[in-house]
Structures are given as structure tokens and as C-alpha cells.
Amino acid sequence: MSFLSRLFEGNKKTKKSFAEKLKYIFTGSDIDEEFYEELEYCLLSSDISSQTCDAILESLREEIKSQKIKKTDDAKDALKGIMISILNRSQPSEVKTPAVIMVVGVNGVGKTTAIGKIANKLTSEGKKVLIAAGDTFRAAASSQLEVWAERAKVKIIKSAEGADPGAVVFDAIASAKAKGCDYLIVDTAGRLHNKANLMEELKKISRIVEREYPEAEYHKALVIDATTGQNALSQVKFFDEAVGITDLIVTKLDGTAKGGFVLSIASDYEVPIRYIGVGEGIDDLLPFSSKDFVDSII
Amino acid sequence: MGVFSGLGEKLNHIFSKLTKKGKLTELEIKNAMREVRVALLEADVNFMVAKDFIAKVTEKAIGEDILKSLTPGQQVIKIVRDELVELMGGTNAKLGVASTPPTVILMCGLQGAGKTTMCSKLAFNLKKQGKKPLLVACDIYRPAAIEQLKIGAKNADVQFFSEGTINPAKIAKDAVDYAKKYALDTVIIDTAGRLHIDETLMAELVEIKKATNPTEILLTIDAMLGQDAVNVAKEFDEKLEITGTIITKLDGDTRGGVALSVKAVTGKPIKFCGVGEKIGDLEPFYPDRMASRILGMGDVLTLIEKAQEAVSEEEMKKVEENIRKNTFTFDDFLVQFEQIKKMGNLTDLISMIPGVAGKIKDVDIDEKKLTKYKAIIQSMTKEERQNPDLIKASQKKRIAQGSASTIQEVNQLMKQFEQSKQMIKNLSGRNMQKMFGRKINF
Numbered sequence: 135m136s137f138l139s140r141l142f143e144g145n146k147k148t149k150k151s152f153a154e155k156l157k158y159i160f161t162g163s164d165i166d167e168e169f170y171e172e173l174e175y176c177l178l179s180s181d182i183s184s185q186t187c188d189a190i191l192e193s194l195r196e197e198i199k200s201q202k203i204k205k206t207d208d209a210k211d212a213l214k215g216i217m218i219s220i221l222n223r224s225q226p227s228e229v230k231t232p233a234v235i236m237v238v239g240v241n242g243v244g245k246t247t248a249i250g251k252i253a254n255k256l257t258s259e260g261k262k263v264l265i266a267a268g269d270t271f272r273a274a275a276s277s278q279l280e281v282w283a284e285r286a287k288v289k290i291i292k293s294a295e296g297a298d299p300g301a302v303v304f305d306a307i308a309s310a311k312a313k314g315c316d317y318l319i320v321d322t323a324g325r326l327h328n329k330a331n332l333m334e335e336l337k338k339i340s341r342i343v344e345r346e347y348p349e350a351e352y353h354k355a356l357v358i359d360a361t362t363g364q365n366a367l368s369q370v371k372f373f374d375e376a377v378g379i380t381d382l383i384v385t386k387l388d389g390t391a392k393g394g395f396v397l398s399i400a401s402d403y404e405v406p407i408r409y410i411g412v413g414e415g416i417d418d419l420l421p422f423s424s425k426d427f428v429d430s431i432i
Numbered sequence: 433m434g435v436f437s438g439l440g441e442k443l444n445h446i447f448s449k450l451t452k453k454g455k456l457t458e459l460e461i462k463n464a465m466r467e468v469r470v471a472l473l474e475a476d477v478n479f480m481v482a483k484d485f486i487a488k489v490t491e492k493a494i495g496e497d498i499l500k501s502l503t504p505g506q507q508v509i510k511i512v513r514d515e516l517v518e519l520m521g522g523t524n525a526k527l528g529v530a531s532t533p534p535t536v537i538l539m540c541g542l543q544g545a546g547k548t549t550m551c552s553k554l555a556f557n558l559k560k561q562g563k564k565p566l567l568v569a570c571d572i573y574r575p576a577a578i579e580q581l582k583i584g585a586k587n588a589d590v591q592f593f594s595e596g597t598i599n600p601a602k603i604a605k606d607a608v609d610y611a612k613k614y615a616l617d618t619v620i621i622d623t624a625g626r627l628h629i630d631e632t633l634m635a636e637l638v639e640i641k642k643a644t645n646p647t648e649i650l651l652t653i654d655a656m657l658g659q660d661a662v663n664v665a666k667e668f669d670e671k672l673e674i675t676g677t678i679i680t681k682l683d684g685d686t687r688g689g690v691a692l693s694v695k696a697v698t699g700k701p702i703k704f705c706g707v708g709e710k711i712g713d714l715e716p717f718y719p720d721r722m723a724s725r726i727l728g729m730g731d732v733l734t735l736i737e738k739a740q741e742a743v744s745e746e747e748m749k750k751v752e753e754n755i756r757k758n759t760f761t762f763d764d765f766l767v768q769f770e771q772i773k774k775m776g777n778l779t780d781l782i783s784m785i786p787g788v789a790g791k792i793k794d795v796d797i798d799e800k801k802l803t804k805y806k807a808i809i810q811s812m813t814k815e816e817r818q819n820p821d822l823i824k825a826s827q828k829k830r831i832a833q834g835s836a837s838t839i840q841e842v843n844q845l846m847k848q849f850e851q852s853k854q855m856i857k858n859l860s861g862r863n864m865q866k867m868f869g870r871k872i873n874f
Contacts, residue, residue, distance in 0.1 A: 184474060242545060275576075362657065389629065391658065
């Protein structure tokens with residue numbers, strides 16, 4: 135199933151009314167101020183920041199002027215082009231193994247679920263994967279990850295609740311080396327990015343990976359919930375400052391939220407979106423396509 | 433910085449431009465409102481909600497009385513604030529109690545909103561009030577969700593009910609029967625996170641509702657939600673007729689405009705806030721306080737509560753008395769430092785003081801400096817602390833040496849002390865009690 139049909143699935147009612155609204159925007163009538171207002175509404179309601187929205191509409195005005203576009207339906211492709219080019223600024227590169235993927239994010243974004251899906255995807259590609267249960271804080275977090283590990287048929291290194299996550303990661307690295315794993319995926323506890331002590335803990339875990347496993351390509355993936363609003367930008371900023379984010383994973387795109395904040399992120403950071411999550415099933419993980427993503431917004 | 437302070441800062445900035453002028457034109461109000469709109473959007477207030485809000489406030493603000501008044505900016509702020517309070521729900525709403533026990537509380541929401549954590553917090557809170565809550569595990573889908581709730585029940589020291597992964601409506605029904613049998617007065621039902629557009633799972637919630645006849649159906653909402661929050665809230669409300677909402681993760685740095693949006697589309701009160709990961713991190717939602725914070729008018733009530741916890745009555749009485757007698761000494765100054773430190777993070781606290789939130793960025797609140805000042809004061813003799821006039825050049829040198837600081841720093845402290853003394857004198861002259869209640873002196 136394609137990215138787009140997945141995005142639309144189970145979501146037809148909302149998408150339809152939205153599409154209908156858009157039909158009135160791109161009617162083929164003359165371009166006027168009302169057209170820009172309608173577009174602004176459309177962009178803002180997908181959680182694109184008002185600053186990015188202004189920038190996009192500004193570029194559109196210029197393009198409309200320079201290309202002498204007169205009708206609203208002709209402006210649609212120009213608009214999509216602008217948005218796609220913002221998103222295409224950074225693309226995920228091929229991962230060299232052995233690799234460590236440390237998965238970070240605020241509470242409840244779906245880190246553990248995403249790890250289950252990624253592990254499954256990599257195993258199905260014939261890779262050898264090990265998971266480290268680095269969330270030793272939340273009640274039953276490692277049990278939750280264990281279930282996903284079973285589903286994905288990969289091994290998991292875990293410790294008791296309240297144990298030092300650094301120690302778990304240390305053990306997992308030793309085990310990954312001994313077993314000759316292609317990927318080590320590290321789960322971490324959800325943490326609000328404005329809590330300095332928790333971010334320090336994350337830095338510590340990260341230092342252990344750097345010190346103990348220098349030969350591995352080190353990815354630090356930030357998971358962001360698609361239903362998030364402008365706070366997504368703050369999450370990227372703080373997690374990036376703490377450990378240096380290399381990849382984004384946007385989850386819960388199967389709902390009605392559009393996740394338009396990724397356009398603002400793409401404007402300010404060179405961090406590619408590696409995966410998107412579109413459901414609770416183990417296969418509900420897809421590579422990101424900027425074209426399909428923009429199609430879901432306009 | 434507290435929630436909403438960013439928005440408050442912006443509004444302060446906007447209105448500081450207005451307040452400087454004597455009178456307002458219709459155009460100026462409209463310009464200010466345009467900036468208010470951007471601020472609201474940046475705070476994730478829903479587009480349509482923001483639009484309605486702006487229209488209402490603009491209409492109220494553009495009136496002859498306002499335009500002719502001496503401080504139109506102040507009046508506009510008042511209108512914005514009042515409108516915000518109204519939008520977020522007037523007064524604080526308490527949990528309902530069933531006429532015949534048990535009271536059933538059904539929790540619902542999207543995945544990852546924090547329902548399971550919130551269930552344990554609610555149970556803990558109710559238990560503290562002398563209730564006997566039962567936590568019921570009806571999330572039969574997410575791996576280890578049942579186990580998580582079980583641990584939560586243990587932490588809250590309340591009873592736990594689970595029948596594994598059978599039909600959730602049946603589990604819920606059995607749990608209510610169990611509560612009746614064992615005289616447990618409150619049943620809190622945890623349910624799986626679900627998308628509001630997932631018809632099968634939404635129907636499941638309706639079934640649980642039918643089976644248990646809940647007094648409260650509480651929608652748990654993540655404070656970081658964006659524009660889509662209105663769709664989520666509307667859908668849950670239409671299907672379940674929720675009785676209220678709980679906003680979680682308010683300890684983050686999100687501006688939480690979702691509080692405005694959700695209240696506006698459902699009309700249902702916000703009953704609690706989650707403010708941390710610990711089991712006691714639950715607070716009631718106070719719309720008036722939140723509105724004041726949004727506007728940078730300061731959360732005076734919260735500040736007073738914090739101060740009351742931190743400062744002993746006796747200490748305060750002494751300081752007050754000294755102020756009245758105009759004998760404010762370094763000892764009193766020291767007491768104030770201690771209070772401030774006990775109240776927690778300085779920047780947070782100061783942002784709650786009325787009129788300060790917007791200026792906080794210009795003020796360098798150096799907590800290390802406080803420690804240094806403390807050391808300096810402690811290097812003074814008893815007599816010097818009581819009578820600062822005794823401190824001359826040679827005394828300063830001794831004090832600086834004793835506290836490992838420079839003479840400049842001692843001078844700085846002396847200056848600060850004089851300023852504080854003057855400020856406090858002015859404040860008490862202008863009926864400080866009325867401003868801060870009895871126990872706060874800055």
C-alpha cells in the first residue's frame with residue numbers, strides 16, 4: 135500500500151471535507167487576497183508555524199508574479215513545489231553497519247512502538263538486530279518493549295526497573311559486538327526536553343555509545359508525535375542541543391493531524407525524516423516521501 | 433518559566449506599545465489584535481478559536497468609553513483577560529460524585545496522552561482525600577499496559593482490578609460489581625489509547641460507558657497538541673458526551689493553547705493538570721490563574737501558596753514588624769533570601785509576579801549571587817547587621833575577606849539592600865497587604 139493511501143485510510147471523512155474545502159481554494163478563479171487567506175487557513179490548520187506559513191506564501195506570491203500565474207488552480211503546483219523543496223533540503227542517507235540507533239523523544243510519542251516496527255523492518259531485510267531496553271524509568275516499559283522484540287523476533291537486553299540506563303546500554307553494546315549485530319537499537323525513557331537533569335542523563339547514555347562503540351555509525355533519532363503543535367520545534371532544539379539529532383521519526387500520521395511542523399523543522403535544521411508511523415501494526419512504518427506528505431496537506 | 437508565559441510576554445510587549453499612548457484608535461486595536469492572533473497561533477490555539485476570540489475582544493475593545501479613557505491599554509488587557517477566563521471556563525470544576533457509590537470515572541484519549549499515568553495520580557489524589565479507589569485495567573491492546581497500571585496501583589497504594597485481555601466492557605462491569613461488593617467508593621477505568629476516527633475502538637468506549645454508567649468521562653489531552661486537538665475533542669465528545677478534560681504534560685515548555693481550544697469546542701470544564709512524572713504531580717485547573725499567566729499578569733495566587741508553604745508565619749511576622757517600624761535590617765534581608773530559595777526556582781517564581789513576566793528576560797536573576805550575598809551578610813557582626821550604618825571602609829574590607837568576595841561585591845550588596853529597603857517601604861505604604869496577601873514581601 136502506498137504512503138498516500140495509508141494516510142487516507144480510515145480517515146476518509148475528515149480528508150474528504152478537507153479536500154472539499156480545498157476544492158474551493160483551487161477553483162481556477164482569479165488569484166485574489168481571499169485566495170491567500172484561504173491558503174493561510176489551510177497551512178496554519180496543519181500545524182505549520184505562522185512564520186513558515188508567511189515564508190511559504192511569500193515565495194508563492196513571488197512565483198505567481200514571476201511565472202505570470204493568473205488562475206488559482208495553476209498556483210497549486212507552484213505551492214506544492216515550494217513545500218517539497220523545503221522538505222527535500224535534507225534526505226536520509228544510506229546507513230552503514232554496524233550502526234547504533236538511539237531513539238529519543240518526549241513522553242508518549244510512541245518510541246517503543248516505533249522501535250518494534252524498525253526492528254521488524256530491518257530483520258525482514260535480513261539484518262541482525264539487537265534492542266537495548268534503556269527506559270528503566272517508566273513502569274512496565276521494558277515489558278512493553280519485550281513484547282515488540284518477540285513480535286519482531288529480535289533479542290533484547292534489559293535490566294530491572296530503576297536500574298542505570300547507561301549500564302544497560304553498556305551491556306547491550308558488548309553483546310552486539312559479540313554477536314556481530316548489524317544494528318543496535320536503544321530505547322530511552324520519555325523525557326520532557328526542558329528538564330535539564332533528564333537531558334543530562336541522555337547525554338551520559340550517548341557518551342557511553344560513543345566511547346564503547348566508536349566503529350558503529352551512530353544515529354540519534356528523535357521521535358515526534360504528528361499531533362504535536364509548535365512545541366515540536368522546541369523538542370528538536372533541545373534534543374539536538376543535548377545529543378545532536380541525526381534523524382526524525384514522525385509517528386501517528388494515521389490520525390487527522392497533518393504534522394505540518396516538519397516544514398518548520400526542515401527550514402531550520404538539517405535533519406532528515408527517516409520514517410513515519412501510520413498505525414499500531416508492526417508493518418505500519420514507512421519511509422518518508424515529501425511529495426506524498428505535501429499531497430496530504432494540500 | 434511557566435506555561436503560557438511566552439504568550440503572556442508577547443501580549444505584554446504588544447500592549448506596552450499601547451499603554452505608552454494616551455488614547456487608542458480603532459486601527460491600533462486592530463493592529464494589536466493581529467499580533468495577539470499570531471501569539472495565540474504560536475501557542476497552538478486553534479485557528480478558528482483564535483479567530484472567534486479576536487473578533488469578540490475587538491468588538492468589546494472598540495468602544496467609545498474605552499477610547500476616551502485615560503489608560504486604554506490597561507482596559508484592553510482587562511478585556512482580553514476576562515475573555516480568556518470566560519473561554520477557559522469561569523471557576524474551578526471539581527470531580528462529580530455518584531449519589532449511590534461507587535462513582536465511576538472513565539478515562540479516554542489518544543495514544544500517549546498519559547492516561548495510565550493519570551489514572552494512578554487520580555487514585556493517589558482521591559486516596560489522600562479518604563476515598564477508596566479501584567484502578568481497572570481495560571487497555572487490552574498495548575503491550576504491558578495492564579502491568580503498568582498494576583505498578584501504578586501499587587505506588588498509589590490502592591486496589592487493582594484486571595481480568596486480562598477479555599472484552600473491556602465486561603471487565604469494567606465486573607469491576608463495578610467488585611467495588612460494590614468490597615465497598616470501594618470510586619472506580620477509575622483505564623482504557624486503551626485510540627484515534628478519534630477509529631470507529632471500532634470508539635464503539636468499544638461507548639459499550640464501556642453503557643456497562644458502567646460513569647459519573648465522569650474524562651478526556652485526557654496532551655498539552656503539546658496542535659491544531660488537531662479540536663477534532664479530537666469534538667469527536668470524543670460527540671461519541672461519549674465527556675464530562676471534562678485533563679491536560680497532561682503541562683510541566684513541559686509548551687504554551688498549551690490546547691487548553692483554550694478544547695474548552696472552546698467542547699464547552700466541558702478542564703478538571704486537572706498533570707505537571708510531572710511523580711504520582712503526586714497533579715493539580716486542579718484554575719482558569720483565572722491560567723488567564724493571568726497568559727497575559728503576563730502573574731500567577732499571584734500560586735505564588736502566595738508557594739510562599740505560604742515555604743515561609744514560617746513567625747519569620748514573616750518579624751520581618752513585617754520591622755518594616756512597619758522602619759527598622760529593616762540585614763537579618764531581615766537574609767530571611768528574605770532564605771524564603772526565596774525555599775520557594776524553588778527563582779526565574780519561575782519571579783515570572784509569576786504581576787507585571788514581571790514580560791520583563792523577565794532583561795533581569796539577570798543570578799542564584800549564585802544570592803549565595804554570595806548570603807555569605808557576605810553572614811560575615812557581618814551582629815551589630816553591623818542590625819545597624820548597617822556601622823559598616824565603613826575598614827569593616828567592608830574585613831567582610832569581603834571573611835566571605836571570600838571583593839569590596840565591590842560588598843558595596844553592591846549594600847546598594848541592593850538600600851534599594852530593597854526603599855522598595856519595601858514604598859510598597860507597605862501603598863497597602864502591600866492588599867496586593868500580596870499577608871505573607872509576601874519583596
